Amino acid sequence: xxxxxxxxxxxxxxxxxxxxxxxxxxxxxxxxxxxxxxxxxxxxxxxxxxxxxxxxxxxxxxxxxxxxxxxxxxxxxxxxxxxxxxxxxxxxxxxxxxxxxxxxxxxxxxxxxxxxxxxxxxxxxxxxxxxxxxxxxxxxxxxxxxxxxxxxxxxxxxxxxxxxxxxxxxxxxxxxxxxxxxxxxxxxxxxxxxxxxxxxxxxxxxxxxxxxxxxxxxxxxxxxxxxxxxxxxxx
Amino acid sequence: xxxxxxxxxxxxxxxxxxxxxxxxxxxxxxxxxxxxxxxxxxxxxxxxxxxxxxxxxxxxxxxxxxxxxxxxxxxxxxxxxxxxxxxxxxxxxxxxxxxxxxxxxxxxxxxxxxxxxxxxxxxxxxxxxxxxxxxxxxxxxxxxxxxxxxxxxxxxxxxxxxxxxxxxxxxxxxxxxxxxxxxxxxxxxxxxxxxxxxxxxxxxxxxxxxxxxxxxxxxxxxxxxxxx
Ligand SMILES: Nc1ncnc2c1ncn2[C@@H]1O[C@H](COP(=O)(O)OP(=O)(O)OP(=O)(O)O)[C@@H](O)[C@H]1O
Ligand SMILES: [Mg+2]
Numbered sequence: 001x002x003x004x005x006x007x008x009x010x011x012x013x014x015x016x017x018x019x020x021x022x023x024x025x026x027x028x029x030x031x032x033x034x035x036x037x038x039x040x041x042x043x044x045x046x047x048x049x050x051x052x053x054x055x056x057x058x059x060x061x062x063x064x065x066x067x068x069x070x071x072x073x074x075x076x077x078x079x080x081x082x083x084x085x086x087x088x089x090x091x092x093x094x095x096x097x098x099x100x101x102x103x104x105x106x107x108x109x110x111x112x113x114x115x116x117x118x119x120x121x122x123x124x125x126x127x128x129x130x131x132x133x134x135x136x137x138x139x140x141x142x143x144x145x146x147x148x149x150x151x152x153x154x155x156x157x158x159x160x161x162x163x164x165x166x167x168x169x170x171x172x173x174x175x176x177x178x179x180x181x182x183x184x185x186x187x188x189x190x191x192x193x194x195x196x197x198x199x200x201x202x203x204x205x206x207x208x209x210x211x212x213x214x215x216x217x218x219x220x221x222x223x224x225x226x227x228x229x230x231x232x233x234x235x
Numbered sequence: 236x237x238x239x240x241x242x243x244x245x246x247x248x249x250x251x252x253x254x255x256x257x258x259x260x261x262x263x264x265x266x267x268x269x270x271x272x273x274x275x276x277x278x279x280x281x282x283x284x285x286x287x288x289x290x291x292x293x294x295x296x297x298x299x300x301x302x303x304x305x306x307x308x309x310x311x312x313x314x315x316x317x318x319x320x321x322x323x324x325x326x327x328x329x330x331x332x333x334x335x336x337x338x339x340x341x342x343x344x345x346x347x348x349x350x351x352x353x354x355x356x357x358x359x360x361x362x363x364x365x366x367x368x369x370x371x372x373x374x375x376x377x378x379x380x381x382x383x384x385x386x387x388x389x390x391x392x393x394x395x396x397x398x399x400x401x402x403x404x405x406x407x408x409x410x411x412x413x414x415x416x417x418x419x420x421x422x423x424x425x426x427x428x429x430x431x432x433x434x435x436x437x438x439x440x441x442x443x444x445x446x447x448x449x450x451x452x453x454x455x456x457x458x459x460x461x462x463x
Contacts, residue, residue, distance in 0.1 A: 129314060130314055130316075132279075132284060132310070132314070133308075133314040135284055135303075136282065136303070136306075136307065136308045137330065137331075137374065138303055138304040139330055143330050147316065147326065150318075151316055151318070232317075232354040232356075233354050233356035233357050234318075234356070
């Protein structure tokens, strides 16, 4: 067990040394979470848009369901994905368990509902402003959805960044379906959990620092997107 | 256009209480009346954005929803896209399968060409209203509905809009204009519909309406006495 001061010193040394193991972990984290975020947006935005402008029976039930999915506990998602992907599970033949793909799937399931629910809110507000004018212009449903998605682009970008923030910081699901295998499925959060339990605080802290920087970076990005958009009255 | 016994209710309240009127094929009809008389709702019914609770609205032999794409509506508060001025016009031209090349001409026509690259939502009230009008004209409508497009504009902007609409009218576009501005109604109207409390109090040729209004309500309104 190192003293915190020593560990912190080592941690900064690690961060700035460009340690290949560290880099590998960080890059895998980013690859998994960025891919999951992109796919979650691809799924979540259209669903959000359809629920936002659609008037169909059972719409309220869908809303409740979407909001409930937002609060899914990551370990439960991890467990469900594990059960499906494990050798005896229905998708076991794909051999995806303990691969980055499995982690991506788990993160998509975690954040797609968040993306869908938040974008639904954003798009519904915008639609209530545009609806009458759009109807007068006789736009098709597809044209309406496209215009809403484009005009909400800045808000949707912040929604995406919020999803990414949640994905990259999540540990419960990826440790179950990824297994935290060195050089294969070890990401920042799972490595921090492992190294801390092993007592290697330097590596844990180094990863913690990077994770913090990423979190701050995402927040700064959200902020600057907001400011750009506000300046042009595009929010 | 023919409107017969049109009633519009929200819950139990009848907002329009049996409106019957005919509009000619050509010209400019001005609709006047106190706040809350039902003018905006009447426009939306004619355009087909809403359906009446009872009664009938026909454009020739067709229902409003069938001719909506040949009509355009300029709302009192313009709803502009979160894009540049030019992109607001492009959007409509593209959506309607028209030539994007028409854009600059339209912007020129409403005096906004020099603002083409600016964010539309940063335009002043008068400029926004002119853009909204240009967008309506981009659809090349046969009927143009205007809901108080010049409320809260400066005199120059008011005249600019009147000029643009007069232009459209002389090209054969049917104009239906809601306004509170009596001077504007005198300048623009061929006929005037005076709406009060959800009923047509008077529908007369413009000259007759302004020289000797038949209804007491219209007389009071023109004299500036409040009509509720
Ligand atoms: N969705 C609605 N639900 C209930 N009442 C409504 C609704 N829309 C309008 N009204 C009522 O209908 C009446 C007529 O509204 P409308 O907007 O047509 O008035 P207006 O003649 O255009 O008035 P103004 O000169 O102030 O624009 C108002 O009293 C309004 O409160
Ligand atoms: Mg009105």
